[in-house]
Amino acid sequence: MAVSEEQDYVKHITKMSVDFDKWYTDVVRKAELADYAPIAGTMVLRPLGTATWDAIRRAFDDLIAESGHENWIFPLLIPEDVFMKEAEHVEGFAPEVAWVTRGGKEELAVPLVVRPTSETIIGTIVRKYIQSHRDLPLLTNQWANVVRWEMRTRLFLRSREFYWQEGHTFHATPEDAQSEVLQILDNYREIAEDWLAVPVIPGRKTEVEKFAGAQFTNSIEGMMRDGLALQMGTSHYFGQNFSTAYDIGFTNRENRRELCYTTSWGISWRLIGGLVMAHGDDSGLVMPPRVAPVQAAIVPIFRDEEGRESVSRFLTPITAALKGRVRHRVDWRDSRPGDKYAHWEVRGVPFRIEAGPRDVEAGQVVLVDRLSREKRPVPAARLADRLVDELKAYHEALFERARRFHAEHTTHPQTKQEFRDFFENGNGFAWAAFCDRTECELELKDQLGGVTARNKPFKVDGDFPDRCVWCERAATTVAVFARAY
């Protein structure tokens, strides 16, 4: 049934087609994922957002545990002199660092920076645990909050304090470190695609976009429903940049001292913003089922106390069968069914189960999914099995929908004119031949209103011209261009 304008107004969710940015903010707040906090540029993660982040966290933690990574907890504060050792890194982060200069009433002799990322302090700390090649690789990870004094903030996507995981690893050889970087990037791809149902492009960052202090940076890039790119995870190779600055060495098999090859990598709660913008619609959130805190909301329908008890008895074996298999919630709140439908819809719950007198009579429930809203009767005894299958299919459908959108908003311009036209008339991804020169990328960014090379994809199909799509010099690579968050 179509939703009237008046009802929309009551819900206070701006339509995506009217103003995408406003729609996004409305959804995040009305779905109660997160809200603004009273400190500029910071936010509070509400229970739905926290549960979603926890689900992502568990999924990734399991993945990296399998490959031998261990969680640590490192300090929040970094002494200035420790922070300042790697020049490029300092230059990249200095403008957005928050400082602690006082403890109680005393001015600190050495000011402390609130970590914007932890390469420097972790390097400083773990160097003493690394003596021999036998101590390598050392594979650390921490789940933490960091602070970056951003000028322009946005819920989940760019906040002054954010939660993430940062992995920091130390290796005996460049090959080992580089394969770590690739392996983690593939773990990130798995989180994005298999858990969040967002198709992504893995690739190598250009010099303009790489991490401050890295030799190279890899990323996965996803497309939001406004055609903008979102960097959903990055994985950096430092070579010996940090181990030189922080003197992180080991004794190799030849009994000679050598410096470690290091990496770092991170995903943040930005992924939640990503799933909102990749899947949401004018009714609110659409949660990917594998991370959805509630996968099925059960709405009991009854007229009186007797009816209530009858539905309750009917539901007892049903919820018992769902236990441990499907994350569900029975909505006994004292309000009308329609109100409950809307409640769970805004929150993006994949499935709704209606159970009323007619269902009790027939020994069935009515299953409704968030995407099609079609009502389908399911025998009560088969609900659990059915839902497990439906959740899988729902994930596939979501992923497929996002994949199709991504494909429909992707182009392969052959000429500079086609390239210009594409970005002057809208947004999306443009795969094009590229000279990979910084000057060229900066020029096109300037002239095309913020278009940048998101990355140079690892996998490129088809033929591309041998001239750069922008400067028309010899092309050395293929890059995906887009405006980005």
Next chain:
RNA sequence: CGGGCGGUAGCUUAGCCCGGUAAAGCGCCUGGUUUGGGACCAGGAGAUCGCGAGUUCGAAUCUCGCCCGCCCGACCA
């Protein structure tokens, strides 16, 4: 950080220009009636008008400073 706009009940806003101690819808509470797509009726609670100072007999309203948000720019692993 520069330019512009805004902040009034939990939410969305009116009132501000032209000063006289705050209003509506939604939400919330109680009772009744209802319940398969955001119900209805009646009653009720809820606001130091973002914070602070100033002008004034009197400030939501005028002035100044600060805080928070939005848009544009600069900036942005």
